[in-house]
Amino acid sequence: MFAKAVPATLACLATGLVAGTPITVETVHIPMRDGVKLAANLFRTSNSGRVPTILIRTPYNKGHSLSRNRRAFVEAGYAVVIQDVRGRYESEGVFDPLFQEVPDGDDTLTWIARQPWSNGKVGMIGGSYLGIVQWKAALSRNPALKGIFPVVSGCDDYMDRFYSPGGAMKLGHRLLWLSANLKAPGYKPPDFAVFTRHLPVRDADRIAVGRRLRLYQQASDHPSYDGFWKSVSTMDKIEAIQVPVFNAGGWYDNYVESDLAAFSALRKLGREVHTLIGPWAHNMSIPFDEIDFGSHASAPILRMQLDWYARLLRGESGKGHFPPLRIFVMGRNEWRDEEEWPVRRAIPTPFYFASRKGANGLGGDGSLRARPSRGGRVDRFTYDPSNPVPTRGGQTCCNPKIFPWGPMDQTAVERRKDVLVYTSPALRKDLEVTGPIRAVLWVSTTTRDTDFTAKLVDVFPDGRAFNLTGGILRLQYRNGVRKAVAAEPGKVYEITVDVGVTSNVFRAGHRIRVEISSSNYPHYDRNLNTGGPNSSATRAIIANQTLYLGQKNPSHILLPVVKN
Structure with a gap:
């Protein structure tokens, strides 16, 4: 079903409607419990009677949202309500993003x-914020809600929208979204760079949005x-x-980890849950500029939505096939169904870091080995x-023209000595x-954080090196992100990234x-290495970093290898 999308208007045949059926549009003002009224456009056919409803809640203007999806669902016999969220x-x-969406939904x-x-x-x-509001509405347990279909949205508000699993702020994502959507009236923000x-990071909102x-x-x-x-x-x-x-999500989307965590x-x-992960970034479009995942890399999301709700809202049990998990296997460029995540047959396999003269940049001699090298040595930067x-x-968001995402050749980065x-x-x-x-590293630094x-x-035979995924750990969160613990300069720590x-x-x-370094900016904020609150710091300290290798300190990456 992933090779070819079925035209949306074919759904009309199931209800007796005809493509092009006249649709009535009405603007309604829906009262909230605190008296605030939220505007919505109601789309339906004049002779539809009492029908199920598709709700779309958006901060991006109800008049510009999902017009193709809207018409397909109305022609399939649904009412469609598209609502501007509070204050938009x-x-x-x-x-007030996130906080208002449970009661308003x-x-x-x-x-x-x-x-x-x-x-x-x-x-x-809906996708992105239009998906976030679905997760929030589902928390209300409202009996009218029979199902949700969030796309590239995630449901971990700490890890998805603000911080990495290792505690570094997702600076570029956050400020780019804010500058696009929450600017003060008349304010013209400076360039993304x-x-x-701007320092301190805590004040960057004033520069990005003017308030x-x-x-x-x-x-x-x-x-x-x-x-x-x-x-x-x-x-x-x-x-x-x-x-x-x-x-639904993508391997190069900012939210993919929490998509799979929510599935598990x-x-x-x-609960009944189905998850689809394709070779996509946040806008789910393909191909990327530098790599093509083939003719089967797309998915008929609208067709799947129609089938999903034909079953949930209309009782048509024979519609669609929904495996628990369907993933796109890059490199082989094919879809595969799975029952669980992580995949049980994947064998955690260590690849140990080694070098003789030093692994600094492409000019170094860093290698990956099946076993740790004898004795011990260090690499420094x-x-x-x-x-x-x-x-x-990489897994960035939310404007690829300003802040490119997805797979890109990393050789320019890999020439750096740091x-x-x-x-x-x-x-x-x-x-x-x-x-x-996971990367298991033995490290030390000259600073308190x-x-x-x-x-x-993935390095191709012609030398191009395409990123698959990456991560970051703020050293003060080496024991978890619930509590920051300062590091002791010079002390060797075993950490997991x-x-x-x-x-x-x-x-x-x-x-x-595998690349090891200490920054990935502006995807993440720069650690200024002071050991104090990074968001309020205005001065930076240079850190001298050491990675320990060999049998005593066997730094490695742990890859889940699936054997055919």
Whole structure:
């Protein structure tokens, strides 16, 4: 079903409607529990009677949202409600991202269920923030909501939208989204490079949007996963989600880790959940500029949404085939169905870092080995926050023209002396890596805090080196993000860097490569190495970093290898 999308208007045949059926449009103002009214456009056919409803809630203007999806669902016999969320466009109130969406979603669902044209059954669709609001609405347990279909949205508000699993702020993503959507009236922000480089980071919202933003300030003040994040994060309350979930994401999307974490959590709770992960970034478009994953890399999301809700809202049980998990295996460029995540048959396999003269840049002799080298040695580099390693592609968001995403050749990054590069010999046969990636490092630094990064790269026979996934650990969070603990300069620590998730076949003749460094900017904020709160720091300290290798300190990357 992934090879070819079925035209949306074919859905009309199931209901007796005809493509091009006249659709009535009405603007309605839906009251919330606090008296605020949210504007929505109601689309339906004049003779449709009491029908199920598709709800789309958006901060991006209800008049410009999902017109193709809207028409397909109305022609298939649904009412469609597209609502401006609180404080956006024609809706009253103040837009306070994330905090308002549970009660507002709940009240909107209740209003829909009480309308004379509604049969009381509602489903939701949409991506990014339009997906976030679905997770929030599901937390309300409103009986009218029968299912959700979030796309590239994630449900871990700490890890997805503000911080990495290792505690570094997702600076570029956050400021780029804020500058595009929450600018003060009449304010013209400077270039992306200006506001991402501003210090202190805590004040960067004033540069990006021309004013203080409560959410940005609160996130800056809570770098640890504390009570603030527990109160707002969907993942921390995921047991409250009772409705069936179809969740779609991409290997190069910012939210892919929590998409798969939500899948695993809901499966363990016995909920109905289906997840689709393709070779996509946040906009789900292909191909990328530098690599093509083939003719089958797309998926008919609209067709799947129609089938999903034909079953959930119309009782048509024979519609669609929904395996628990469907992933796109890059390199082999094919779809595959799985029952669980992580994939049980994946064998955690260590690839140990080694060097003789030093692994600094492509000119070094860093290698990956099946066993740690005898004895011990070290590789060293200097991390200067004024000259950070630049982000080049990856799991970024939200404007590829300003902040490119996806797979990109990393050789320019790998020429830097502050990037340690470890490369395997050319593979004699294909090797599949599917699952979570971890880098286990023995490190020391000369400062009380710093960062360590790890990136997994697929090196093609022609020398191009494409990033698969990457991660970062703020050293003060080496014991977890719930509590910061300062490092002792010079002390050797064993740390684990969450390098993300992927599914990729390294083809015969390709090489596996790992990059180790201390920055990936502006994807993540620069650690200024002071040991104090990074968001309020204005001065930087240079850190001298040491990575320990060999039998005593066997630094390595742990790859989940799937054997055919």
